[in-house]
Amino acid sequence: MELTSPSEETKKPQKKAVITESVPKIAKIQLVSSHPEVYEPCDDSFLLVDALLADRLNLINQNPKFCLEIGCGSGYVITSLALILSQCNPSTQFFATDINLHAAQTTLQTSANHGIHCEVVVTDIASCLQKRLQKSIDVLVVNPPYVPTPEDEVGAVGIVSSWAGGFNGRTVIDKILDVVDELLSTNGLTYMVALSENDPSEICQVMREKGFGSKIALQRSTEEERLCVIKFWRERETNEVDREITDNGSSLNGWLGRVPFVNSLWKKGNETSNS
């Protein structure tokens, strides 16, 4: 290689390129809209966003085209997901549903406050979108109503529908599990919040029977509850995806191996905390 003398221009001291790892953006609490009948971002919402942040490289590599949140509430989670993904595909489309009209309106405001376009639909689970988005959702996020309550509180008008989860807190969760296969694309990923009382290992078993792999992406205890985020993906024969994701946590097999331990921790309730 021939070395040439630098021109006058290049002799000037050059600014050094500073390579920094960019801090991923999430929704700003002060830009999250609110309404008395809408669930405010809370520990469970933050746990879900933390799980998305922890898995952001997998999410970005996924190059998602369609993302959906079921039960969007204030819009904090879907807006954060959109911001986390903003550095990959600018044409990614974001959808959100809620059974509560005020929540849909609040999500529209929150996403607009962050410069995000999100299509929000008032519907039960995702019923109005199921045909349109059949097998095309690349990222599905859900923080469902998971608190064990009397069955007649499930789906009640207003804020009660935010937490009322019926028997074992599983009524709405089980309805959502039933539509994951219908919605998720071949490489699609689902992230769902669950409470220890919802029996996360049984949720994983239900999904396993439907052909999905799963793992606990993140878990955290608060004074009141022990929460986790379960990640689901379509199981492939090669276990390719399973291998891909193990860098951020244990695979289902690894996790199931520890189920008695996890369950016993959860049964003890608030005695332990690993947040």
Ligand SMILES: C[S@@+](CC[C@H](N)C(=O)[O-])C[C@H]1O[C@@H](n2cnc3c(N)ncnc32)[C@H](O)[C@@H]1O
């Ligand atoms: C625990 S809040 C979560 C809100 C928001 N995603 C967050 O993490 O802050 C649950 C949300 O699910 C909504 N929801 C309850 N039942 C639903 C159903 N059957 N279909 C759609 N949304 C539902 C509630 O209105 C509420 O906004």
